[in-house]
Amino acid sequence: MPAHVLLHICCGPCAIYPLRKLKSQGYEVTALFFNPNIHPLKEYLLRAEAAETVTEAEQVRLIRLDKEYNPTDYLRTTVYREEQRCLLCYQRRMERTRNIACKGGFDYFSTSLLFSKHQKHSLLESLGQSLNSSKCGFLYQDFRSGWRQGRSQAREMGIYMQNYCGCIYSEFERFQKELKIS
Numbered sequence: 001m002p003a004h005v006l007l008h009i010c011c012g013p014c015a016i017y018p019l020r021k022l023k024s025q026g027y028e029v030t031a032l033f034f035n036p037n038i039h040p041l042k043e044y045l046l047r048a049e050a051a052e053t054v055t056e057a058e059q060v061r062l063i064r065l066d067k068e069y070n071p072t073d074y075l076r077t078t079v080y081r082e083e084q085r086c087l088l089c090y091q092r093r094m095e096r097t098r099n100i101a102c103k104g105g106f107d108y109f110s111t112s113l114l115f116s117k118h119q120k121h122s123l124l125e126s127l128g129q130s131l132n133s134s135k136c137g138f139l140y141q142d143f144r145s146g147w148r149q150g151r152s153q154a155r156e157m158g159i160y161m162q163n164y165c166g167c168i169y170s171e172f173e174r175f176q177k178e179l180k181i182s
């Protein structure tokens with residue numbers, strides 16, 4: 001029996017390489033789209049659709065937690081803690097993944113956030129290790145080695161590729177230079 005991994009996926013482009021890698025290593029993979037950080041809702045839907053396209057192409061089951069997309073709730077946990085927002089954001093998504101994995105009888109949980117060169121990789125790794133459970137372990141892999149490959153596969157597939165991390169703060173940081181502030 002192959003070991004079963006619940007892979008949290010943050011978006012389509014970041015999911016391709018980890019999904020292919022894990023499958024090539026003999027894991028049975030189920031994907032989980034749980035990203036209440038994404039702002040606004042239209043952006044969330046674009047990324048969810050790209051995740052659908054990728055998982056369909058890879059013949060991987062996708063669980064979408066759309067019912068848990070709640071920007072008010074997300075912001076309440078972040079406001080006044082903006083300095084720590086990435087830690088809180090990772091924690092929320094990885095804890096939920098770990099809990100579903102443990103309850104659902106998965107052997108491991110992991111995240112496609114480990115693919116992105118733009119994420120805080122060592123923070124993700126230590127957070128994952130801290131969530132390790134005897135029921136379902138954190139499967140750490142440095143997927144960044146497939147960065148170029150994964151990005152070019154995403155372009156070939158023609159899926160939506162976002163240009164900011166996800167939350168309202170990251171969108172502001174990405175585009176603030178377009179404001180005409182003298």
Ligand code: SF4
Binds near residue numbers: 037085090169
């Ligand atoms: S910058 Fe990215 S990881 Fe950090 S809080 Fe925003 S969406 Fe989450």
